[in-house]
């Protein structure tokens with residue numbers, strides 16, 4: 122039966138990952154490694170992004186069709202179980218994650234590694250996005266996050282932006298517009314040139330900006346994964362996200378964090394800090410500036 126790992130079948134490989142920007146972007150770890158042709162099924166807003174991933178031949182909006190081929194379900198929820206009952210599936214490591222949340226065990230492997238295991242291939246590191254070549258001189262600041270717990274302090278980002286000797290881009294989704302605009306206004310007061318502020322529902326302007334980004338700084342958010350996928354160096358402000366939960370380990374970025382015993386305090390969507398002060402995001406400026414400086418120099422040397 123043509124379901125062995127790495128064996129091509131008629132219809133090629135179908136990767137199913139419906140939602141969560143960061144998890145969708147992390148498909149790039151395997152899209153160029155699985156047998157072609159490669160089809161990805163994802164929620165409609167992510168289709169333009171997925172089409173840019175190396176190795177992807179087709180990107181289909183969830184619910185529009187059920188392509189044939191060797192289907193690998195990397196979402197593994199009720200909807201994908203029903204839609205693709207015979208698919209190979211991701212092992213979620215839910216128990217390991219829950220135990221880590223309670224302070225036991227070593228968490229789970231990196232998400233890209235889990236995708237690679239499900240597909241039976243060896244994953245590849247970024248860059249994963251097919252983008253035009255451009256001079257990478259810009260700093261990207263990413264002030265938003267999927268929950269307020271994960272959002273970095275604007276003051277830290279402001280200081281990084283103030284000290285960056287080059288263009289600055291501020292990236293966010295539509296819900297991040299107030300933080301994007303506030304940071305842009307604060308930067309205008311301390312820099313001679315204004316930052317480019319992008320807070321959009323789709324990804325058109327973001328994709329245009331990505332080839333110019335040398336270093337991206339932000340919390341655990343999908344746009345950081347997107348910046349990493351584009352080849353930018355990343356400096357992650359980890360906050361309540363712990364590297365043991367597999368989100369920050371795939372690219373070669375630097376993680377700035379506080380080793381608090383309450384971390385990780387949420388798997389994803391927590392909105393309140395049980396200590397009341399979100400001290401995991403009270404990060405020191407000096408290590409952050411050193412990390413950005415190092416990442417910028419590395420990025421320059423690479424290109």
Ligand code: SF4
Nearest residue numbers: 361383386394400401
């Ligand atoms: S300080 Fe601790 S409890 Fe509060 S948000 Fe951060 S990790 Fe969670």
